[in-house]
Amino acid sequence: MEPIQASGYTVYFNNDCYVWLYENVKPEMYSKLFIIVDSNTATHCLPLFLQQLETDVVIEVIELEPGEINKNIDTCIQVWHTLAELECDRKGLIINLGGGVVTDLGGFVASTFKRGIDFINIPTSLLAMVDAAVGGKTGVDIGALKNQVGLISNPKTVLVDTTYLGTLPSEEIRSGFAEMLKHGLILDAEYWNTVVAITNLINDDLDGAVKQSIYIKNEIVLKDPTEKNIRKKLNFGHTLGHAIESYCLENDDKKTLLHGEAIAIGMILESYISMEKGMLSETEYNSIKKVLIGIYEKVIFTPKDIEGILKMLIHDKKNEFGNIQFVLLESIGSAVINKNISNALIHNAFKDYLN
Incomplete structure (x- = not known):
């Protein structure tokens, strides 16, 4: 499928996603690669993704608890601490591999850590593919109130591989x-x-x-x-x-x-x-x-x-x-x-x- 040109980034599809990663995620470009997943995508999507990813950049995986209930500032604080402990610098790259909670929260974390580092959205749910991962909205909830804190910050790219839809319940x-x-x-x-x-x-x-x-x-x-x-x-x-x-x-x-x-x-x-x-x-x-x-x-x-x-x-x-x-x-x-x-x-x- 032909890519879609967004505002300052491009949306790629299926095999083209991994070509882009191969050409753009290199040690001379990024110091470390941090893949944010939740426990569901860690089990069902991360192995598929790592099979396709070809890079010499050092990879760290940060796993979150799943669900909207965990899309909050406390989770962000935990991720910020983890990034600091893993010595993420301004040339670190975050890949958000997951549904809307992961892309919303991961984008917000990346856009605020060290005043902003690059991030890529790889949506694994249908909802994230057609909505959450595209458009630059990032953020978290306050209690049950949705998306009350956040900002509009565009990813480096959005990579849509519909293979991940096969991992989803109906x-x-x-x-x-x-x-x-x-x-x-x-x-x-x-x-x-x-x-x-x-x-x-x-x-x-x-x-x-x-x-x-x-x-x-x-x-x-x-x-x-x-x-x-x-x-x-x-x-x-x-x-x-x-x-x-x-x-x-x-x-x-x-x-x-x-x-x-x-x-x-x-x-x-x-x-x-x-x-x-x-x-x-x-x-x-x-x-x-x-x-x-x-x-x-x-x-x-x-x-x-x-x-x-x-x-x-x-x-x-x-x-x-x-x-x-x-x-x-x-x-x-x-x-x-x-x-x-x-x-x-x-x-x-x-x-x-x-x-």
């Missing part, structure tokens, strides 16, 4: 698939139809769709790298989705949701709100809801849960001057930003979702 594939569906909803109706038609989530169709998803996100980021305007479209489904994800993470009586599972619910709710605001047609809303309900298991929310989720909304990063900003749909393939919504309309959206 629920992780479905989680990443939500972001692909989102890309179609906000920008490209034809792509939405293409993705909806993919019934087997491990096949050649998915391979090509991954590249197209990265292309769609990259085109938006190139026009608005610091999220002042149209990049906010990428947050469709995330205003309520992040609040749902955080609420479920914080409450022991709720099942912890994967990112894409929460975002799928958020997209249904925000599509309903779009319809009620007279923007999205009822036919398109019903189509969106049918697709998402068909892929993602419905989650039951009590009135108490919904009130707790609404309280979480105040922490959304798009908020300005105390106003909660939503991304809504005009149609499948077209989104608008900076829309204010009443709590009553959100309650109605939950009622429709639960019915």
